[in-house]
Amino acid sequence: MREACDLVVVGAGPGGLAAACRAAEAGLDVLVLDAQPEPGGQVWRSEARKGANRLARRWLTRFAASGARFRPGARVVAAPEPGVLLVEEGSSSFAVRYGRAVLATGARERFLPFPGWTLPGVLGVSGLQVLVKDGLPIRGKRVVLAGTGPLLLAAAATIHAHGGEVLYIAEQASAASHWGFALQLWRHPAKLLQGALMSAALISVPTSTDAWVIAAEGEGRVESVRLSVRGREEQLRCDYLGAAYGLVPNLEVARLLGCETSAGAVVVNERLETRVPKVHAVGELLGIGGVDQALVTGELAGLVAAEQPIPVELERTWHRVRAFAAQLARHDAPRAELRRLATPDTLLCRCEDVPMSALEGCQNLREARLYARLGMGACQGRTCGTAAQTLFGWSGEDVRPPCLPARIGSLRLPSDVSSTHARES
Amino acid sequence: MSAFDCVIVGGGIVGAALADVLSADGMSVALVEARSIGAGTTACGMGHLVAMDDNAAELALTSWSVSLWRELADGLPRAVEYDACGTLWLAADDEEMAAVSAKVANYRAAGVRAEVLDSAALQEAEPALAPGLVGALRVVDDAVLYPPLAARTFALRAQARGARLMTGCPVRELRSGSVVLSNGEVLTARYIVLAAGVASPALCPGLPISPRKGHLLITRRGAPVVHHQLVELGYLKSAHGTDGASVAFNAQPRVTGQLLLGSSRQPGDATREVDAALLERMLKRAAMFLPGLDGLQALRVWTGLRPATPDGLPLLGPHPEKPWLWLACGHEGLGITTATGSARLVADQLLGRTSAIDARPYSPARFLTASSREVAHA
Ligand SMILES: Cc1cc2nc3c(=O)[nH]c(=O)nc-3n(C[C@H](O)[C@H](O)[C@H](O)COP(=O)(O)OP(=O)(O)OC[C@H]3O[C@@H](n4cnc5c(N)ncnc54)[C@H](O)[C@@H]3O)c2cc1C
Ligand SMILES: Cc1cc2nc3c(=O)[nH]c(=O)nc-3n(C[C@H](O)[C@H](O)[C@H](O)COP(=O)(O)OP(=O)(O)OC[C@H]3O[C@@H](n4cnc5c(N)ncnc54)[C@H](O)[C@@H]3O)c2cc1C
Numbered sequence: 001m002r003e004a005c006d007l008v009v010v011g012a013g014p015g016g017l018a019a020a021c022r023a024a025e026a027g028l029d030v031l032v033l034d035a036q037p038e039p040g041g042q043v044w045r046s047e048a049r050k051g052a053n054r055l056a057r058r059w060l061t062r063f064a065a066s067g068a069r070f071r072p073g074a075r076v077v078a079a080p081e082p083g084v085l086l087v088e089e090g091s092s093s094f095a096v097r098y099g100r101a102v103l104a105t106g107a108r109e110r111f112l113p114f115p116g117w118t119l120p121g122v123l124g125v126s127g128l129q130v131l132v133k134d135g136l137p138i139r140g141k142r143v144v145l146a147g148t149g150p151l152l153l154a155a156a157a158t159i160h161a162h163g164g165e166v167l168y169i170a171e172q173a174s175a176a177s178h179w180g181f182a183l184q185l186w187r188h189p190a191k192l193l194q195g196a197l198m199s200a201a202l203i204s205v206p207t208s209t210d211a212w213v214i215a216a217e218g219e220g221r222v223e224s225v226r227l228s229v230r231g232r233e234e235q236l237r238c239d240y241l242g243a244a245y246g247l248v249p250n251l252e253v254a255r256l257l258g259c260e261t262s263a264g265a266v267v268v269n270e271r272l273e274t275r276v277p278k279v280h281a282v283g284e285l286l287g288i289g290g291v292d293q294a295l296v297t298g299e300l301a302g303l304v305a306a307e308q309p310i311p312v313e314l315e316r317t318w319h320r321v322r323a324f325a326a327q328l329a330r331h332d333a334p335r336a337e338l339r340r341l342a343t344p345d346t347l348l349c350r351c352e353d354v355p356m357s358a359l360e361g362c363q364n365l366r367e368a369r370l371y372a373r374l375g376m377g378a379c380q381g382r383t384c385g386t387a388a389q390t391l392f393g394w395s396g397e398d399v400r401p402p403c404l405p406a407r408i409g410s411l412r413l414p415s416d417v418s419s420t421h422a423r424e425s
Numbered sequence: 426m427s428a429f430d431c432v433i434v435g436g437g438i439v440g441a442a443l444a445d446v447l448s449a450d451g452m453s454v455a456l457v458e459a460r461s462i463g464a465g466t467t468a469c470g471m472g473h474l475v476a477m478d479d480n481a482a483e484l485a486l487t488s489w490s491v492s493l494w495r496e497l498a499d500g501l502p503r504a505v506e507y508d509a510c511g512t513l514w515l516a517a518d519d520e521e522m523a524a525v526s527a528k529v530a531n532y533r534a535a536g537v538r539a540e541v542l543d544s545a546a547l548q549e550a551e552p553a554l555a556p557g558l559v560g561a562l563r564v565v566d567d568a569v570l571y572p573p574l575a576a577r578t579f580a581l582r583a584q585a586r587g588a589r590l591m592t593g594c595p596v597r598e599l600r601s602g603s604v605v606l607s608n609g610e611v612l613t614a615r616y617i618v619l620a621a622g623v624a625s626p627a628l629c630p631g632l633p634i635s636p637r638k639g640h641l642l643i644t645r646r647g648a649p650v651v652h653h654q655l656v657e658l659g660y661l662k663s664a665h666g667t668d669g670a671s672v673a674f675n676a677q678p679r680v681t682g683q684l685l686l687g688s689s690r691q692p693g694d695a696t697r698e699v700d701a702a703l704l705e706r707m708l709k710r711a712a713m714f715l716p717g718l719d720g721l722q723a724l725r726v727w728t729g730l731r732p733a734t735p736d737g738l739p740l741l742g743p744h745p746e747k748p749w750l751w752l753a754c755g756h757e758g759l760g761i762t763t764a765t766g767s768a769r770l771v772a773d774q775l776l777g778r779t780s781a782i783d784a785r786p787y788s789p790a791r792f793l794t795a796s797s798r799e800v801a802h803a
Pocket of ligand 2: 434435436437438439440457458459460461462463464465466467468469470471472473474475594595596597620621622623624625628638639640641687688728729730731732753754755756757758759760761762763
C-alpha cells in the first residue's frame, strides 16, 4: 500500500498539529502520522475526547477543519530513501512518498538509575501523570514525586485533582536556580506552566529544592522511598513514586533521515529547515521548550512548507520562547549527585538486565553496547542510552533502521519504491 | 619509546586471537587498536563458525579453525554465546541436492562430520522452513558465537599474561622495526603484524584487499525460530560472483532467542548506510525460506565491510617485499571462523614452528611479488 502527499508531518502533538494546520489551510495536501490512537501528543493526550483544555480544544478543532489527513496508530519505522517513509499501522504497513516533511516527534523523560528504580510502582513523573489521566486509580494513594522543572508541578496538580495524595515534591535544582527560574516564568507566555505552578502552591504539598530520591524500597513493589532533602535523609512510605529528571528530545526519526544534531537537539535554520533538504524539525526536537515552542515552531514550519509569508509577530514569539527553552535547559540539567546514586548491582538497562557493574572497563557507549549489551534490547537504548549519556558523558551512536521495533514485513519495500533502485540478481 | 617482541596493529578478532596465542608463547606483545577491541568488522559479523569447502585451502583452514574453537569453547565466558548448533546447508532443488553428496565426501575426507537430511528429516529438524525443500547437508560441529566479546576475551587473556592493550590509539605509520602512533609515540618491535582488516591497505599500500559490504538484521528476543545455522546452497552460486551485488538466505539462532538474518554482498562498496533496495532483496529471499519471517519483530539492521582478497583466502605471513612486516588480514566473510587458525599459522611462522596445516596457500607472496603481479595483470 502507498500514500502520497505534499507534506508529511510525523507526530500529532502541538508542534505537528500547528504545522499541519498552517500548511493544509494554505492548500497543501498534508498527511499527519502519529503512533498514538488520537491527536494531541504528550501534553494534549485524550483532549480530543475530553476537551477540558481550551488551547487544546482550539487547535484540535482547527486541525479537524484544516483538511489535513490524520492516520492514528501509525509508527514511522524506516526511511529507505529521500522522500519515502515506511510506516507500521497495526498489523499492516504502508509507504509514504512526500514532498516535504515536518518532524514533530516530541520528547521522552530522562530516567536516571537509583537503587530500586525498576520496582513496580516506580514510574516517570509525566509518565505517572499520563497514566492517571488515562484512568489509573489513584484516589487515596500516597505518591512521591522527584524530578525537575515545571512538569513536576503539573504532574502533582493532575494527581491531586484525581484524588491522589501527593506526599512530597522533590525538585533537584538548587534553590537559587529554581526560584530564579520560577520568577522568569511570568515573563513567558507559558500559561500552562504558570497554572501548574499556581495549583501546586494551592494544594500546599511539601516541596523542596535541592532534593532527590536516593532509593526506592519494597518487597515486590515500592513501599517506601529515601530522599535526600537539603543534605538530610528522609524516609517516606508511599504507593507510587514518580521519578525522572526532565525531558530529552526523541531524535531517532530525525537522525535516521540524516538530520544533523548538536547538544541533543536537531540543528535548524531560521526557517526550521534541518540540514536535510525539505525536512523541517519543530517542537521539543529543537531543545525542550514546551507547548508554546511547539506551537510557534510548528506554525512557522507549516508556513514555510507552504511558501507563505511569515507574520512578524510569530517570529517575535519564537525568539521569546527560545529564551525560555534556554533557561529551562539550565534549570533542568541534572545535578552531579544524581549521577552517583546507582550501586554496582543497580540495573542500567532493564531490557537486557545490565547492571552498572557490567560496564566496568567500558570507555564509551559502543563498548558498553558491544561488551555488556547495553541498549541492545527492545527499547533500542532509549532509556539506558540517555542515562549513560548523563552518567558518563558518553555520546550517542548512529541510529539504524528500524527506529522503533517493527515487524520485518513493515520494512519490506512496496514494489514501486524498490523498482527505482533494485538490480536483479 | 616502548619495546616489544611483537606489535600487532588492529584489535579485531584476528589481531586479538594472535595476541592471545603469542602471549601464551611467552612473547611480549602490544595490541594497538585505533578504536575499541572488536568494534570494527568483527562487531558486524554474524559469528558463524563454519567449515567451508569451496576449495581445499579454504576447507583446510576453516575446518581446523572450527576444531580450535571447539577446544577453546569450555574456557569462553558464557556471554561469548558459543553454541554448537551445527549448520544446515539447504537444497532447494535436485541440482543442489546432487551437490550435497559431493560435499559430504569432501567434508568427511577432511575429518568434518557431515550427514544428509532428506526432505522429511529437514522438515522435522526445522519446522519453520518452507515446505518443498529437497533436503539438506548437516555439518555437525559448526557453531555460532558473539564475535566482539570473543575478541575482547582474547585481548583480556593476553593482557592478563602481560600484553599491553592500547585502545583508542590509531597507528599512523609502519616502519622497519617500529610503528608510529598518531600521537607521535613510537613502539619498537622485532615483529610487526598488520591485522587492520579492511583498513590494512591504508597502512600498507598495494595490499589486494577491498571492502565487500554486507547487511544483517536481528529480531527481538522470543521463542527460537530455527535451531541450526541455516544457509542456502544457492549461496554457493550467488555469494561468490565477483561482480554486482548479491543476496543469500542465511539465518542464525542466538542463545538470546533472537534470530540473526543475513546476508548480502556488495563488492567495492565502502559505505556504511543501509541500502534499502538490497535489504529488500535479502528479506524477499529469506521470506522464501522462512514463510513466517514478515511477522517477526525486527530490532535493528546494520552493515559491515568484509576485507576481501581476489581469491577469498586471507594473507598470512611475511610481506615478500618488506620482510619486517607480517600480514594477518584479508579474511573476507570468514574471519571470525578463521581467526583461531590464522593466529596459529602466523605464530608458528614467527617462531619457526611447523603448523598443523600447510601455510603456503595463504602466503602473501601469491599476490605481492613482482612475478605474481605480472600474472595478475596478464
Ligand atoms: C510523558 C510526557 C508527558 C508530558 N506532559 C506534559 C504536560 O502535562 N504539560 C506540559 O506542558 N507538557 C508536557 N509534556 C511536555 C511535552 O513534550 C510538550 O509540552 C509538548 O507536548 C511538546 O510538543 P511536541 O509537538 O514537540 O511533541 P509531543 O507532544 O511529544 O508529540 C510528539 C508525537 O510524536 C509521536 N511520535 C514520536 N515518534 C513517532 C514515530 N516514530 N512515528 C509516529 N509518531 C511518532 C508521538 O506519539 C507523539 O504523539 C510531557 C512530555 C512527556 C514526555
Ligand atoms: C555482514 C557480515 C557477516 C559476516 N559473517 C561472518 C560469519 O558468519 N562468520 C565468519 O567467520 N566471518 C563473518 N564475517 C567476516 C568477519 O566479520 C571478518 O572477516 C572479521 O571480522 C575480520 O576481522 P579482522 O580482525 O581482520 O578485522 P576487524 O574486525 O575490522 O579489525 C581490524 C581492526 O583494526 C583497527 N584498525 C584499523 N586501522 C587501524 C590503525 N591505523 N591503527 C590501529 N588500528 C587500526 C580497526 O579499528 C579494527 O578494530 C562477516 C562479515 C560481515 C561484514
